[in-house]
Amino acid sequence: MLQTLVVKIGTSSLTQPANGLLALATIATLVEVLSSLRQRGYRIVLVSSGAVGVGCARLGMTERPRTIALKQAVAAVGQGRLIRIYDDFFTSLQQPIAQVLLTRSDLVQRNSYLNVERTFQQLLQLGVIPIVNENDTVAVDELKFGDNDTLSALVANLVRADWLFLLTDVDRLYSADPRSDPDAQPISRISRIEQLKELQVKIGDRGSRWGTGGMTTKIAAAQIAVGAGVRTVITDGRHPRNLEKILQGEAIGTQFEPQPRPASARKRWIAHGLIPTGTLYLDDGAVKAIRNAGRSLLATGIVRVEGEFQSQEAVLLRDRSGLEIARGIVNYHSTELQQIKGQQSDAIATILGYPGAETVVHRDNLVLS
Template sequence: MTTDTLSQTLVVKIGTSSLTQPETGRLALATIASLVEVLSNLRRQGHRVVLVSSGAVGVGCARLGMTERPRAIALKQAVAAVGQGRLIRIYDDFFTSLEQPIAQVLLTRSDLVQRNSYLNVERTFRQLLQLGVIPIVNENDTVAVDELKFGDNDTLSALVANLVRADWLFLLTDVDRLYSADPRNDPDAQPIVRINRMEQLHDLQISVGNPGSRWGTGGMVTKIAAAQIATGAGVRTVITNGRFPKNLEKILQGEAIGTQFEPQPRPASARKRWIAHGLVPTGKLYLDDGAVNAIRSDGRSLLAAGIVQVDGEFQSQEAVLLCERSGQEIARGIVNYRSSELQQIKGHQSDAIAAILGYPGAETVVHRDNLVLS
């Protein structure tokens, strides 16, 4: 999905706090109408647009007369099933009035973990965008299990932005930008307009406030985590106020609204983008200094000799994190051995593997083609 400056791929995520009235949890129809108008205008200008929308559980709660978001998984999934149909119906009514076709795309984490399904999802998005459709994406709460949940739609939107090779990710929330402290409590909180590298967040000692609203699941912590995923995939990311959707057009025209995160160089290979952002790591390998340097500086594969510790239980061809002795992640990749095998061969030279295991194995533990620096 290559783009030029006139035609870009935009992923817009709107959270429950922006979609609903804070007091009642009912939909904020004026905000939705404004958002639909802006997204339809952007489509007419030639941009490719994906909307990641929360709200299914909140809408389901309102529909069923519930006053609090359910905590029990089965109840939450049932409420989401009630709310999702209602939510997409409302979107369809609004978009249809502007003659803009939409599609509903419900994803679970497992859709992105398996390489074949990841590619299938990628092809589906590509076709929808080529048809001029606006996909409306949500997590499939009705069937998702804890082990394979995105956890929040901020993370989902960042992974979708990576999947469609977006130019922009807009995270619409209930504050206008990041601040040095919570502006609702601290009158001296300073606005932060631009983040050039994620390390700035530590330098600025940014306050991320509470974990989310009464009706939502996210908060500033998840938005910063999403920005880290997206910028690492080469996507410029903006946190801004969801109550003013028209700001999207102003930001695209160059106005300094919200907090912008500068993108990092985009991984060249689609496979490496999948390894970096599609897979869920199931274990950790701690490496000696020589292996860390060989991977980080020389772009080499990981050999058994460089491993000092193996954490977690995993199978061959699953994703693992590669870490320094301190635990700092340096890369992630697809491993060629089970964890039980690595416990036996760690620290040993490759030519000793067959004698230790009793059968020949791969020379590399993680081949450089299946490895992505963090």
């Protein structure tokens, strides 16, 4: 069966750190490697940062823009230039590409999510390499991915990828920042996300002066991806040929072992496509029923409601201590839940004055964390 690879390369790998200009040799090598893998039967999606960085260089700016309006204008300048460079390199190897610009709203609405999914599948069937970036020109703050690490993890979930490669400016995950701590220890394999807490990993917030992500966002992206059944690797973006070596079994970078993939496409969308707008805190009985028996959530199991949300929006489900246990689509809005929390289902109609759903979150719309 053909394997699908999502490769994310960050601004720190695409550009020269001193001046933000494109590192053309790195891009050329990456294009050669991806084209070769495509010829060998792999399905490839490239998530590429760099539009803002390229735009800054084109406009002679020495710092990344701070305001949203300026960033969007600079991204508009840089995106066309970036995709042209990719097209020139890929065309020289007879490899067709496509530009796909996404905002978070494209994945929040179920219909648009399915449309995006179908577009990706059609492109991959045609042998095209989609080049994906956030549509910085139109994205608004509340509907932004925030960084391309998160975007790449969500795309990996969307296309049901086998591998997600996060190419960055370090060769793997370390117990501390190796650029400032000589005692930092390399970490080669993570079988459980919880290991990161056990190892007390110290991670930086920023990758470079030209980028938006740091190791924090990469670990968060890995958590999304492995939860969707995608094996994830953090490795050095300056050496793209490592992709081939890793696929051949070499222990390069840090690998995150995947968890079982959710069987339902709808549940993958609930888990990773939606943005939770509220939180429900549950008693021990409800937590046990959901975790161990796969039951729906009833009003009687809710002890606290946080946030304002409408019916059919996504919410987080947490135990009394605040640990996230699941997320799902709720059948009531927050005002109603404040009235019926802790109550038996047969009392709902009397309390609200009208009949409501028996379940607060039905098990078909609920995904364990």
